[in-house]
Amino acid sequence: MKVDLYNAIVSAQMSRRKMLKGSASLGAVAAMGGLGGAATAGAHGGVRAEIMKIPGVGMGSPGDPEWQKVGELCMGPVKERVAEGEFKGVELTFMGLNNQNLHNFLFRGFLKPWEAYTGAKINWIDLAQADYNPRLQQSIATKTVDFDIIEMGAPFEGDTAGQGLLNEMPEWVKDQIEYDDLVGYLQPPVGTWDGKAYRINIDGDCHTFCYRKDYFGTGSITGRMNPPNTWQEVNQISKDVVGKTDPLTGLPAHGFLDPLKGWGGFGMYFLTDRAGPYVKHPDDPAFLFDIDTMKPRINNPGWVQAIQDVMDLIKIEGAYPADQINADPGTTGFQQFLAGTGSMLTWWGDIGSNARTSDTSVIGDVVGFSAIPGSDRVYNHSKGAWENTYNEAPNNAYLGWGVYVTNRVEGDAKKRKAAWSAAAHIGGKDISLWTSAYPSGFQPYRNAHFNYDEWEAAGYDRAFVEDYLGSNL
Numbered sequence: 001m002k003v004d005l006y007n008a009i010v011s012a013q014m015s016r017r018k019m020l021k022g023s024a025s026l027g028a029v030a031a032m033g034g035l036g037g038a039a040t041a042g043a044h045g046g047v048r049a050e051i052m053k054i055p056g057v058g059m060g061s062p063g064d065p066e067w068q069k070v071g072e073l074c075m076g077p078v079k080e081r082v083a084e085g086e087f088k089g090v091e092l093t094f095m096g097l098n099n100q101n102l103h104n105f106l107f108r109g110f111l112k113p114w115e116a117y118t119g120a121k122i123n124w125i126d127l128a129q130a131d132y133n134p135r136l137q138q139s140i141a142t143k144t145v146d147f148d149i150i151e152m153g154a155p156f157e158g159d160t161a162g163q164g165l166l167n168e169m170p171e172w173v174k175d176q177i178e179y180d181d182l183v184g185y186l187q188p189p190v191g192t193w194d195g196k197a198y199r200i201n202i203d204g205d206c207h208t209f210c211y212r213k214d215y216f217g218t219g220s221i222t223g224r225m226n227p228p229n230t231w232q233e234v235n236q237i238s239k240d241v242v243g244k245t246d247p248l249t250g251l252p253a254h255g256f257l258d259p260l261k262g263w264g265g266f267g268m269y270f271l272t273d274r275a276g277p278y279v280k281h282p283d284d285p286a287f288l289f290d291i292d293t294m295k296p297r298i299n300n301p302g303w304v305q306a307i308q309d310v311m312d313l314i315k316i317e318g319a320y321p322a323d324q325i326n327a328d329p330g331t332t333g334f335q336q337f338l339a340g341t342g343s344m345l346t347w348w349g350d351i352g353s354n355a356r357t358s359d360t361s362v363i364g365d366v367v368g369f370s371a372i373p374g375s376d377r378v379y380n381h382s383k384g385a386w387e388n389t390y391n392e393a394p395n396n397a398y399l400g401w402g403v404y405v406t407n408r409v410e411g412d413a414k415k416r417k418a419a420w421s422a423a424a425h426i427g428g429k430d431i432s433l434w435t436s437a438y439p440s441g442f443q444p445y446r447n448a449h450f451n452y453d454e455w456e457a458a459g460y461d462r463a464f465v466e467d468y469l470g471s472n473l
Helices: 003-012 016-020 025-031 042-051 064-073 104-118 129-142 154-161 171-177 231-240 268-279 301-314 329-337 350-355 413-426 429-437 452-458 462-471
Strands: 091-097 121-127 149-153 208-212 344-347 367-370 378-380 385-387 401-405
Touching (some): 042 452, 064 104, 091 104, 091 129, 104 121, 104 413, 129 154, 149 413, 231 344, 329 344, 329 350, 344 350, 367 462, 429 452, 452 462
Parallel strands (some): 091 121, 091 149
Antiparallel strands (some): 149 401, 208 344, 378 385
16 A cells, blocks of 8 residues: 555544543444444345344354355345346356355355356355465466456455456446445555456454453452453463463463464464554554565564564463464464453454354353554664554454456456356345354444444344444444
8 A cells, every 4th residue: 555545544543442442332433423324224124134133143153054045135136237047158266265164155155046046157266264375376476367256355456456367346336235335444445456446345354352251350360350451461461371270161271362373374464463563653654664665674673572472472381272383363263262262362353253153152251352452662663762652553454355356257248247246246235244243254344234233133232242343443
């Protein structure tokens, strides 16, 4: 992103932590400029209410029957623009992820009613998280694609759209998905290149802080009334609970769950959660590289301190669960935290949407959410010195997943319309509400996702919704 664009965005932003402190989430929403007015259910309110009850909070993990049912109920916008059987004979190839048996698994279910109605057929390329980057980078390096639709993140837009590998979004698609209904950090220039739109947003992807409420409060094993506000406190808590017993599981207690194993290039976002408040000085738009020289800053004292914090915990037996060296973010989020191991974690919104709707979660009643911790000091790279002042730097890790159509559809109007229709269906306004509330791999990203009444109708209690959605603002 260009510096002038960065400055414009930053100048318009509000401190998430300050906003959340001392404000109920509804008040915070109002403080952000009338977001509540944009969060009405609209013309499809009946559909939205119906899909939010599939299967309902506490009714077990949804699977393919539920995904197909949601997909069928959300077919209205497709049928307004596509005739039955219009895409008969069209075959499309879709490349995406299969993390936690989500992503492409959901898309298959959502799109089965679409295939049955339109007559098109979709072939699937399923990739594990660790295999995704190399597979896409191969296409970028060779400037060729063997897929028509791709689930992709914003960091690759320059390499793909910039090389002509993507197809520009038609105006009718913008109308169908209500293109402008996005939270601030996903508004253009995200999803665009040279002024042209390419991305159907399906995810928000900002990291938040998840913690176990039963580790804090009167009589808690930490001896602290409140969760930490700084990484210095996180580190101390992780040391303090060594040798104690988890109040929920009766197993050894643990503090923060760092993913110590790589994850195909995505692990760096978790180190950035720790390092951000140390290295992202409020007067400096850069923290990874010097803007003028592109010299890496990874060796500056702020980054080194973040890495040293982790190394210090590794040295303490019992600070991490056994064999943490082989725990990637998928392990820390789903096999550890949701399963009752550990007390603190940074992750995407999956933790919130899984906590009370997944069969594998045991923490639904004791999980809390907040912005990523800050630091009681920050490194000023331009001055080459630490400053003893509180600093926070929430991490918009990856800027969310989107769905894109590639240049393989160009020259074939029928195939192009089919590809964009499929992409628009899984990125539709109503379906996106369901994916925000249930296990999907995605988190809230539209203004319309912050209508708390719709979440309560699904079976969520108000306090949980305000806490979870508030951490995503």
